[in-house]
Every structure is written in structure tokens, then in C-alpha cells.
Amino acid sequence: MGISSFNRITVDTEALEHNYRLISSRVADHVTVMAMVKSEAYGHGLITAAQAFARAGCSSFGVAELGEGVELRESGCEGDIFILLGFDHGNIDYFFSHDLTPVLFTEEDLLLIGSAAERKKKKIAIFLKFDCGMGRLGFAPSDAAELVRRLQDMEYVRLAGVMSHFPCADDRHSGNTREVFQLFSRTANTVSGNHILVSSICNSGGTLYHPGTHGDMVRIGISLYGYYPDGSQGQPSSEEQILRPAMTFSTRILQVKDVAAGSGISYGHIYITDRQTRLAVLPVGYSDGYLRNLSTRAEVLINGQRVPIRGRICMNLCLADITEIEGVQPGDEAVLLGRQGNESIDADEIGGWCDTISYEILCAFGNNNER
Numbered sequence: 001m002g003i004s005s006f007n008r009i010t011v012d013t014e015a016l017e018h019n020y021r022l023i024s025s026r027v028a029d030h031v032t033v034m035a036m037v038k039s040e041a042y043g044h045g046l047i048t049a050a051q052a053f054a055r056a057g058c059s060s061f062g063v064a065e066l067g068e069g070v071e072l073r074e075s076g077c078e079g080d081i082f083i084l085l086g087f088d089h090g091n092i093d094y095f096f097s098h099d100l101t102p103v104l105f106t107e108e109d110l111l112l113i114g115s116a117a118e119r120k121k122k123k124i125a126i127f128l129k130f131d132c133g134m135g136r137l138g139f140a141p142s143d144a145a146e147l148v149r150r151l152q153d154m155e156y157v158r159l160a161g162v163m164s165h166f167p168c169a170d171d172r173h174s175g176n177t178r179e180v181f182q183l184f185s186r187t188a189n190t191v192s193g194n195h196i197l198v199s200s201i202c203n204s205g206g207t208l209y210h211p212g213t214h215g216d217m218v219r220i221g222i223s224l225y226g227y228y229p230d231g232s233q234g235q236p237s238s239e240e241q242i243l244r245p246a247m248t249f250s251t252r253i254l255q256v257k258d259v260a261a262g263s264g265i266s267y268g269h270i271y272i273t274d275r276q277t278r279l280a281v282l283p284v285g286y287s288d289g290y291l292r293n294l295s296t297r298a299e300v301l302i303n304g305q306r307v308p309i310r311g312r313i314c315m316n317l318c319l320a321d322i323t324e325i326e327g328v329q330p331g332d333e334a335v336l337l338g339r340q341g342n343e344s345i346d347a348d349e350i351g352g353w354c355d356t357i358s359y360e361i362l363c364a365f366g367n368n369n370e371r
């Protein structure tokens, strides 16, 4: 990219490493911690994040689509790479050429993988995904016995594990999590018979809040990026026990201007100044992931102080009220997410302003700006 944008996502890779080590210390030694790096590692950058986790000891990675897995493998990643959302049938060869692990949820895909492996005379490890209560992707638990029979005819397919997913594990007191886990355990037993299989159902919520459900592998996304799935701060006993947010979103002030009391600000004039007001125009808008729902609700950091966003957020612009701060100049830094001086704004707080969760904020900012 030749000319860089005013807007910048910065990722603290040491924070990513710290978070991976911290989560690893929360599970038993035999439990594998898979780093979920789908959607550009929740906006942090697929390769950057995967390399940071690898430095911290990670050797299992989860992505949504095949293309992400291929990119990760070609970047030099040596770990296991799980493809969670299936594949276009024309692309099946990539599983073999790039040593990727499919997580399968239809019989059709299973048969296709089986016949491709047979044709190539090449063994492939697969996982089966069951829907044990999420109401989303996966085989029905009642399919388990039939799947085992199918697999017996597939000489080149090795069933390596079973997966499922919790719908409510971010709730520390969810009774549903116990029910889903029981159904998953029964299903895993049916599938495994006498074989040793890896079982995996936990996301960050399951891992942190429901320690009895870890199985052999946990799949961690949000917490590796520094956030608790329920938006809490956790109850850390020391600095070392705190998850550290890794993403900062910053920009530069484009213009500083003074407007009289009673002036309408931005589209629709939904904000009218109640005093002589100094505004900083920021080159950030909803096309940069700064959601329009943040209009009149958000705050940003300028000169280490919190200041409010006034009026509607536009496609490429928004306005911060800097009346209370002295000496702000065009070109000065404004931080939308992260720390400046002694102040900080995190993705939970921003999510709270626009009725969403940290996950969506990280993806929206991270994937719509230069990193």
C-alpha cells in the first residue's frame, strides 16, 4: 500500500502472547489450546496473530474458511489447522496439499473427503461436528452410530475427534451448558467406541466459566484478544492474571473549528451546541467500522482526555467536542479504542454504547482499517 491512511490499527503482539500463556495456565496440561484466528484473528491480522500465538506455544489454529487455512499454511504455520465451515467441493484438494483438517457436518462432505483420500492413497485426519444444543452447524447426535458405520468403510480417513459448541457458556450460571455438555459426552462416547478421540466443546466462556467441560481441546477466540466473553473484567489476583486487550484504533485530527452556541452539527442536526464549542473533525466513519449507532454516544481520547462524539457519525467523518481541552491542533492523535496517557477505552465499553459485544467491535475496526 503506497499512501497510508490517517486511521491505524495497532496490535500489541506481546499482549497476544501473554493472553495465550495465561489461558494455557488455566487448563490442565493435557488440554490443547486452539487459537481461533478466523476473520483475520478477530480483526488483529491472521498471520500476525497466529505467529504471536505460535511463539507462546500454540500449535492448533482454527479458521472459518478454507482460503484462510491455505493462507495460514503458506505463511509458514506448522501447526494443525482446522477448517470449521466446510468447503466448496471443487477445492477439496487443498486439504491434502496443505495438510488441513476438515471439521465435517454433512455426510456428503464426509463421503467426498473419503473418496478423495482413497483416490490419492493419502490418509487424512478429520473431526466431526455435532449440534448438541447450539441450534446451528453440525450433525444431529442421533446420526452418531450411522456415521461410525460409514467411517468403517473409509480406509484413508482417520476420525481424530469430535466437536460441538456451547450456546450459553458466557453465562457463568448457565444450566444449559451442563445439559449440552451431557449430550455431547454421550455422543462422543457413541462415536469413539474403543478409539481414542479428541473431544472439544469449549469456547472462551466454557473454558473460563465451566472448567468441568474442557475435554481434550479448548477453542479460544475472544480471550486471546484480551476480553472476557461476558464483558466482565474478571477477578484477577495480580497484574499477571489479567487478560490484556491487544488492539488500538487511532487516527489524526483533520480540522479544529469553533462554532457558536445554537449550531446544528452534522447530518440531521441531531445535536445542537448549547455553548460556544470547539470541535475536532476526525477522518473516521462507519465505513471504517465506526458504527453509526455510536453517534452522540461514543467518547474518544485526545490529549489523554475523554471527549464526547457529537452529532451523527458520517461515512468517513465524525466530530469530537474538544471545548474542554487546550491546545489541540490538526494532526494530533485521537484514540478511538485503546490507551492514551492514563485514559483508556476498551471494546466492551464501545460495545455498550452501541448495543453490541466486543467481538463485533474488534472485527469492525480491525477489518476496515490498515493494520
Ligand SMILES: *Cc1c(COP(=O)(O)O)cnc(C)c1O
Residues within 6 Å of the ligand: 036, 038, 084, 165, 202, 203, 204, 205, 219, 220, 221, 222, 223, 229
Ligand atoms: C469462534 C469460535 C470459537 C471461539 O469463541 P470465543 O467465544 O471467541 O472464544 C470457538 N468455537 C467455534 C466453533 C467458533 O466458531
